[in-house]
Amino acid sequence: MKVFLRCIMILVTAVSLHVSAAKPQLDVQVNVANMANGDVNATLTITNNGNGQQKILGWYTDLDEEHIFKIMRDGVEVEFFGPHYKRHAPVEKDFIKLKSGESLSQTFELTSLYDMSEAGNYEVAYDVTSFHLFSNKGQQKKAEKLQSNAAYIYLEGFESKGTTANKGKPGGGTSSDCIGGTCFTGRCSAGQKTELISALGAADQIANSSVSYLNAHSANNTSSRYDTWFGNATSARYNTAVAHFDAINDAIDTKPITFDCSCKKSYFAYVYPNQPYKVYMCNAFWSANELGTDSRAGTIIHELSHFNAVAGTDDVVYGQSGAQSLANSDPDQALNNADSHEYFAENTPNQN
Amino acid sequence: MDIKTVGVEPFRCEISASVEQKLSHGVYLTFTVTNLTEHKLQLLSWYTPFEGFLSDLFIIKDHVGELLVYNGMMVKRSSPSIEDYLVFSAKDKVEITLDLTQAYSITPGEYTVQLAPKNWHYLHHEVSLTNQCSTNQLSIKVSK
Numbered sequence A: 001m002k003v004f005l006r007c008i009m010i011l012v013t014a015v016s017l018h019v020s021a022a023k024p025q026l027d028v029q030v031n032v033a034n035m036a037n038g039d040v041n042a043t044l045t046i047t048n049n050g051n052g053q054q055k056i057l058g059w060y061t062d063l064d065e066e067h068i069f070k071i072m073r074d075g076v077e078v079e080f081f082g083p084h085y086k087r088h089a090p091v092e093k094d095f096i097k098l099k100s101g102e103s104l105s106q107t108f109e110l111t112s113l114y115d116m117s118e119a120g121n122y123e124v125a126y127d128v129t130s131f132h133l134f135s136n137k138g139q140q141k142k143a144e145k146l147q148s149n150a151a152y153i154y155l156e157g158f159e160s161k162g163t164t165a166n167k168g169k170p171g172g173g174t175s176s177d178c179i180g181g182t183c184f185t186g187r188c189s190a191g192q193k194t195e196l197i198s199a200l201g202a203a204d205q206i207a208n209s210s211v212s213y214l215n216a217h218s219a220n221n222t223s224s225r226y227d228t229w230f231g232n233a234t235s236a237r238y239n240t241a242v243a244h245f246d247a248i249n250d251a252i253d254t255k256p257i258t259f260d261c262s263c264k265k266s267y268f269a270y271v272y273p274n275q276p277y278k279v280y281m282c283n284a285f286w287s288a289n290e291l292g293t294d295s296r297a298g299t300i301i302h303e304l305s306h307f308n309a310v311a312g313t314d315d316v317v318y319g320q321s322g323a324q325s326l327a328n329s330d331p332d333q334a335l336n337n338a339d340s341h342e343y344f345a346e347n348t349p350n351q352n
Numbered sequence B: 001m002d003i004k005t006v007g008v009e010p011f012r013c014e015i016s017a018s019v020e021q022k023l024s025h026g027v028y029l030t031f032t033v034t035n036l037t038e039h040k041l042q043l044l045s046w047y048t049p050f051e052g053f054l055s056d057l058f059i060i061k062d063h064v065g066e067l068l069v070y071n072g073m074m075v076k077r078s079s080p081s082i083e084d085y086l087v088f089s090a091k092d093k094v095e096i097t098l099d100l101t102q103a104y105s106i107t108p109g110e111y112t113v114q115l116a117p118k119n120w121h122y123l124h125h126e127v128s129l130t131n132q133c134s135t136n137q138l139s140i141k142v143s144k
């Protein structure tokens, strides 16, 4: 399911500027590329065109360390969400040394650090000013500057194209951090937002199929799909399953879900069960498939089921084999186990 | 100290805590696992108190039997790596002390605490086995 009708185009603009100051003969180039997934990558190249060695303070070569790019949308500077560090005075090891003719080059993703959500013409330039940009010897009288000319890129911005997963949600599309009622925190890149909206659509699809299954069956008429993940059905247990999937489906369709992208751990995801409906996505989520076992869609079902306001599930066992034996040994606990809900919804391999 | 024990092969799990504790100091509980066997065992730390509050570890009830809401995180992980296992040599004992106020909204009053029943995973000669390690209830009186 594609939500964004974003043109798949790669625009590359390269502009270089010879720095006017006589001393540091550093040439700075910025290239900007709009990636197919919506990310915007800026490649910064700093070259020493002088005859001798040149130094530059390392943290002014890294977007994760300093606000090194100035970005304007239609002439107005856009907001920077990155960190602002309070620094110690630089020491020798904080400087990067470039030999004559040598250059350093690094690529940074911009949409997670700058507000590039609105459509417009964006102008990206490297632009830094510091008293210690080129040397830590003594107090400089004047701040030193290093700039590039601008690279330009047209972005179409984020607009909700109305997915079923987002219909009827409050506050749809009004804030720059939300797309049609689904919100983002923790510096999700444009590409991550696209992937999350798509994964939520896939979660909606498997939640709908779970609800349909449960509506078409009953406690005394289950089939292998139910039996595998939830075990022996009584009417009380079956009603619990129905209530859980109705609540999960309702959360996807009508509740303001927030995805956070700041987690860098090897986990799939995590939630605070008493803080609906915020889901923190981690590394394993980004490398998972959209559908299938332990997929992105299934992870969203798993996490939503944990919220006390949804189904209040626990992690009793993990993994498919653990969930299967739990269904046999303790069906009540299976209905309290998030992975059991995930695997029932993923239904991989397919069972009737 | 009030210690309640349930013996489960191959591990013994115990929770212990001072019966009277002050909320302003934190409400502490010590969890101890003993390897009852003569072999080296490796216990997966996931969903156990040994990894701290990454899951709802305890069943805590107030004096009227109302369950306290868990305020901590619940983490879904992929497959475990060897660093996720805790090594127990033969007859080894490992313990950890946790502050319950970090994950539960405890106010002055009387509580009963027990370990939430979970399936634990451990390795014996690289063979993966599961086991339930549960403890009995413990009573704690919390004052201001």
Ligand SMILES: [Zn+2]
Residues within 6 Å of the ligand: A302, A303, A306, A314, A315, A338, B074, B075, B076
């Ligand atoms: Zn979970």
